[in-house]
Amino acid sequence: MAATVDARGLSCPQPVIMTLDEIKKGNEKEIIVLVDTDTSKENVIRAAESQGCRINEVSPEGEGYRIIFTKG
Amino acid sequence: MKGKNIFATRWGIIGVGACIGILASLLQKLGNPGNMGICVACFERDIAGALGLHRAGVVQYIRPEIIGFVLGSLIAAYMFKEYRPRVGSAPIVRFVLGVFAMIGALVFLGCPWRAVLRLAGGDANAILGLVGLTFGIWIGTLFLKNGFNLGRTQTTHTTVGWMLPLIMIGLFILMLIFPQVEGQDKSGELFYSLKGPGAMHAPLLLSLAVGLGIGFLAQRSRFCTMGAIRDTVLFGQTHLLSGFISLVVFAFLTNLILGQFKVGFAGQPVAHTQHIWNFAGMTLAGLAFALAGGCPGRQLFLSGEGDGDAAVFVLGMIVGAGFAHNFGLASSPNGVGPHGIAAVIIGLPVCLFIGFTMKKKSA
Numbered sequence: 001m002a003a004t005v006d007a008r009g010l011s012c013p014q015p016v017i018m019t020l021d022e023i024k025k026g027n028e029k030e031i032i033v034l035v036d037t038d039t040s041k042e043n044v045i046r047a048a049e050s051q052g053c054r055i056n057e058v059s060p061e062g063e064g065y066r067i068i069f070t071k072g
Numbered sequence: 073m074k075g076k077n078i079f080a081t082r083w084g085i086i087g088v089g090a091c092i093g094i095l096a097s098l099l100q101k102l103g104n105p106g107n108m109g110i111c112v113a114c115f116e117r118d119i120a121g122a123l124g125l126h127r128a129g130v131v132q133y134i135r136p137e138i139i140g141f142v143l144g145s146l147i148a149a150y151m152f153k154e155y156r157p158r159v160g161s162a163p164i165v166r167f168v169l170g171v172f173a174m175i176g177a178l179v180f181l182g183c184p185w186r187a188v189l190r191l192a193g194g195d196a197n198a199i200l201g202l203v204g205l206t207f208g209i210w211i212g213t214l215f216l217k218n219g220f221n222l223g224r225t226q227t228t229h230t231t232v233g234w235m236l237p238l239i240m241i242g243l244f245i246l247m248l249i250f251p252q253v254e255g256q257d258k259s260g261e262l263f264y265s266l267k268g269p270g271a272m273h274a275p276l277l278l279s280l281a282v283g284l285g286i287g288f289l290a291q292r293s294r295f296c297t298m299g300a301i302r303d304t305v306l307f308g309q310t311h312l313l314s315g316f317i318s319l320v321v322f323a324f325l326t327n328l329i330l331g332q333f334k335v336g337f338a339g340q341p342v343a344h345t346q347h348i349w350n351f352a353g354m355t356l357a358g359l360a361f362a363l364a365g366g367c368p369g370r371q372l373f374l375s376g377e378g379d380g381d382a383a384v385f386v387l388g389m390i391v392g393a394g395f396a397h398n399f400g401l402a403s404s405p406n407g408v409g410p411h412g413i414a415a416v417i418i419g420l421p422v423c424l425f426i427g428f429t430m431k432k433k434s435a
Contacts (some may be wrong), residue, residue: 009224011161011365011379012299013306017216020307036227038154039294042080046311063156063227 002030007040008064015040016047023051029071030056036064045069077152079292082314088293089318095282096189096319097326099137102274106332106341107193109323110137110286111186112368113177113357114342116386117393117402118270119243122263125390126397129257130268134247136276138372139240140283145291145376146237147284152292157233158225159380165222165426166364166381170388171395172419173360173368178393178402179353179412180204181343183368184297184361187354188316190343192323194335200347204354206301211355212362213306215427220363222430225381233378236386247276269342290373298358298367344407349416353403356419363427 003026007015015035022031031053033044044067045055052072059066078084096109108114114131121132149155177183180201182190187205190198250260257266265271273279289295293315300316303309327333337345344350361367364385366374371389374382396402400410 009158009161009226010221011225011381013216013302013365014221016307016309036158037156038077038152042077042294047307047309050307050309 001028002032002068003028005031005033007044008034008036010040012039012043016043019044019047020051023048023053023071031069031071033067034061034064035067041065041067077292079289080294082311085293085295085311085315086318088289088295089315090322091289092286092295093192093319093322093324094326095286096185097192097323097330097332099274099279099282100332101330102278103272104274104279105269105272107190107195108182108186108269108342109189111182111189112138112141112372113174113183113389113393114181114186114269116368116389117174117178117396120390120393121265121270121397124261124263125394128397128402129263129270130265131270131397132263132265133270133273134243134262135273136244136247136280137283137286139244140280140285141287141290141369141372142237142240142376144284144287145373148288148291149377154291155233155378157228157230157378157380159228159232160226161224161381162222162430163381163384165430166385167388167391168422169360169364169426170371170385171392172422173357173364173385174389174392175396175401175415175419176353176356176358176360177368178396179408179416180350180357181403183357185367185369188297188320189323190340192320193327193340194333195340195343196335196337197340197343197345197347197350200350201354204351205358206305207351208355208358208360209298209301209362210305211359212427213302215363216306219431220427221432222363222365222381225379228380232380235380236375236383244280287373287376290369291377294370295373296367296370298361299370301358302362342405344403344405346403346407349403349408349413352416353412356416356423359420359423359427363423
């Protein structure tokens with residue numbers, strides 16, 4: 001099971017805060033983050049990579065993006 | 073035109089910071105006020121003055137740079153399919169934050185952009201402002217860590233995102249209908265300063281072109297001065313900070329070449345030396361920017377890409393400028409205004425109240 005972080009509609013820096021929270025506190029190895037702007041997509045990927053996570057997939061989802069990564 | 077966004081890389085943001093630094097210093101050379109090649113707060117204040125929302129005769133001019141920022145960002149957002157009309161994340165709170173952000177900035181006499189441009193011009197008072205800005209943003213990060221947020225936006229009609237860009241186009245048309253007339257303080261319905269910073273400006277079309285260019289680049293790179301400090305304090309993430317530092321370095325080098333660098337506290341252009349209020353004014357502004365999620369420049373760029381809430385913040389700043397000059401809150405080179413200190417003392421608890429009471433519930 002993957003953990004899902006729904007950061008759609010939230011502006012900077014909320015998506016990053018929620019993503020980092022899940023990386024640090026969550027139990028799941030795989031994390032899915034939903035965002036709705038390109039800025040949030042870039043910020044979430046940058047934050048995940050800085051935590052040593054591996055980005056598996058970035059795909060369009062509805063009006064935004066679905067980012068899937070695994071904790072390092 | 074999708075694909076990898078090179079402007080969002082480390083070198084991308086450094087390049088954009090460098091461009092802004094160089095262009096700002098050049099605008100000063102071409103006529104903009106001292107250490108004010110670009111100042112989002114001051115320029116929105118000048119717009120408020122040109123429209124007669126305040127009657128401070130020395131700061132009245134519709135600044136084409138601001139128009140360019142919004143429209144440049146709009147063009148970039150459409151070109152790269154990033155235009156996304158959205159609204160509904162506590163607009164009235166953003167309006168109030170915009171008002172107090174402007175009041176705080178006008179107590180210091182500059183937004184974060186101008187704070188670093190003042191530093192790059194040798195104005196040591198800017199150090200107090202930047203320390204205050206950082207302190208205010210740091211307070212904001214404490215709220216963010218405790219779950220502060222303004223709530224989610226909703227996707228909306230394209231038209232909603234077009235409102236601020238259309239207002240900007242309207243302002244530009246007003247400038248064409250009522251152009252500046254040499255020696256006259258009014259042309260049609262628009263006010264034009266005859267002296268003071270409002271009378272100092274680069275040629276209209278050049279200012280507009282630079283504004284469009286910076287708006288375009290800043291939309292692509294997500295350049296944000298408040299975010300630069302916030303991300304460093306909050307996450308140890310220095311991506312945006314590298315752009316901010318690049319702006320200072322390149323503005324400084326350009327100032328050196330152009331002979332615009334003069335170190336000191338006293339006698340700096342459009343600045344005062346009341347250290348405590350330089351610090352406290354920017355603390356208020358920094359906290360308001362942090363709670364609203366962007367520096368005044370970033371709010372303009374977000375407005376251009378369809379963010380109606382950022383547009384409300386911008387309108388809050390313009391109205392705040394009206395209050396600031398009508399009620400004697402804004403500083404001048406002689407020092408703080410008669411009620412500037414009271415305004416800062418009122419603004420800080422208002423922002424703290426917002427910070428303490430708007431938590432979680434984002435689900």
